[in-house]
Amino acid sequence: MKPKRSVPALMDVARRAGVGAATVSRVINGGQNVSARRLAAVQQAIEELGYHPNQAARSLKGARTKTIGLVVPSVADPFFSAAAEAIQEVARGHGTLLLLAVSENQSAREQEQVASLIQRRIDGLILAPSDGADFSMFKHAGFPVVCFDRPFPGQDIPVVLSDNYAGAKAATEHLVKAGRKRILCLSGDPQLFTSKRRVKGYRDVVRAAGLPYLAEVSVQDHESAVAALTPYLSGRSRIDAVFSIKNAITVSAYKILRDAGLEVPKMVAIAAYDDFELADTLDPPICVVRQPVVGIARRAAEMLFEALDRGQVQTKMVKMEVELIHRASCGGHSR
Incomplete structure (x- = not known):
């Protein structure tokens, strides 16, 4: 049997580049205070080893996990399947993975799915809320939420919908x-x-x-x-x-x-x-x-990344025209 190939770790990159682990960490987080020579050495080592930062470990230190959640009532509905595809494209443009969950438009199921996404330390959430959605499910979330297709019942959460x-x-x-x-x-x-x-x-x-x-x-x-x-x-x-x-x-x-x-x-x-x-x-x-399904979905995703980058969303409601x-x-x- 062939020995199982191990996933390269941060220390492997440091050894290959001939630098300390702290230098590799600074390169991963933007390259500040790193000389051009060491930056090039670390980048080359990362490429040669095929190294990918451990997002779960980084999230424990307060860094983004580069994942967002999307909860929709159904993926069989053409509206929501098209919306999911459009949101995924926006997330991809931000180097972020989309985790999709289905609520079946049931509040209990919705809470289960949101709790599961919170456990996976997502950076933010896009939600088409059920009519019985309970805001308490976000009590310990600690991330921005944007709704689409319908507003969150009784809450002033940013939303994108059609007229x-x-x-x-x-x-x-x-x-x-x-x-x-x-x-x-x-x-x-x-x-x-x-x-x-x-x-x-x-x-x-x-x-x-x-x-x-x-x-x-x-x-x-x-x-x-x-x-x-x-x-x-x-x-x-x-x-x-x-x-x-x-x-x-x-x-x-x-x-x-x-x-x-x-x-x-x-x-x-x-x-x-x-x-x-x-x-x-x-x-x-x-x-x-x-x-404008794609327009609604893309705007909701852009608003979420705006909240992640700036700490808030400038517009609370976007209502798009229909034809x-x-x-x-x-x-x-x-x-």
């Missing part, structure tokens, strides 16, 4: 202008910040237009979407439009209408919050409110 209300309002107004009179809003978790703001945008428009407020706010999966939508597909309760506040609900609604033989948009129009893959290739393509993408599912011209 949920304006997006829902624009989509519903588009349906009203297209002549729709009975517009059903399909929503998920009624306690979630994003759900509340989007449902409010819809509600304000239909009430201002003198139309009935029709909402099913507990759609969690395809089965519950069937149960929520089916009563509105025939008889006196029949609708002529659907406004869905989440892409997964939109896909279910599209399938349910198709299976019921209701032609879109001739019989029932569809407008949705959040663009999704293949939305523009369906027949008809789906009219959506598009969020209504007109497509044929509402009965208008697509673009």
